[in-house]
Amino acid sequence: MSRAQNGCRGGGRGIKEPLLIDAVIGKVVKRNRQNLSAAWIDYKKAFDSVHHTWLKRVLKLYKVNCTVQHFLGQCMGQWNTIFCHLGERMKAAENHIRIRRGIFQGDCLSPIWFCLSLNPLSTLLEGSGKGFQLRKGDTKVTHLFYMDDLKLFASSRSHLMELLIITCDFSNSIRMKLGTNKCAVLHVERGRVANSDGIDLSMPINKSTLSEADT
Helix, strand or coil, X not given: CCXXXXXXXXXXXXXXXXXXXXXXXXXXXHHHCCCEEEEEEEECCHHHXXXXXXXXXXXXXXXXXXXXXXXXXXXXXXXXXXXXXXXXXXXXXXXXXXXXXXXXCCCCCHHHHHHHHHHHHHHHHHCCCCCECCCCCCCCECEEEECCEEEEEECCHHHHXXXXXXXXXXXXXXXXXXXXXXXXXXXXXXCEEECCCCCCCCCCCCHHHHHHHHC
């Protein structure tokens, strides 16, 4: 599991670690009058929308034991439901409706499995070479995860747009949507909060949007 994921990573400190990192970045930006662009990303009904084909695929990507893969695949193949009205099955409805999306909440396996399904996004973001660098020579902080809550960090608007494009492309590929009403963007210029005009998370984000951010 990526060190950026603090939800289910072994040895992690939960929400304390991302809050501490976020506070340190804020103090450094203000003290040194640096530029910072950040975005808060939230997935829409994340646990309910993750597709079963991707959940099974990610087990293969991380080489989970084949017996475990087979067992979980067989279990998901039996997930179904029926429509009832006043306690009786509706005659017009199908006998069994196959469930192809979503994962259980409340058991010990689902949170880890869900975080693993978003782990490739951490790899893509960390490999982008963008992010915010606290000191010269330090590793750049590109993002922080807590379960499905994601925060992106960049040193400029254009770099933030590149991270957003990676995030949106990955999300589209696994057929998960962003809850744009819970997403936000912040720009800090020379230690002062600036406006965030030019980035609308409710609109499609692609390379043309990146060129607009550069201007």
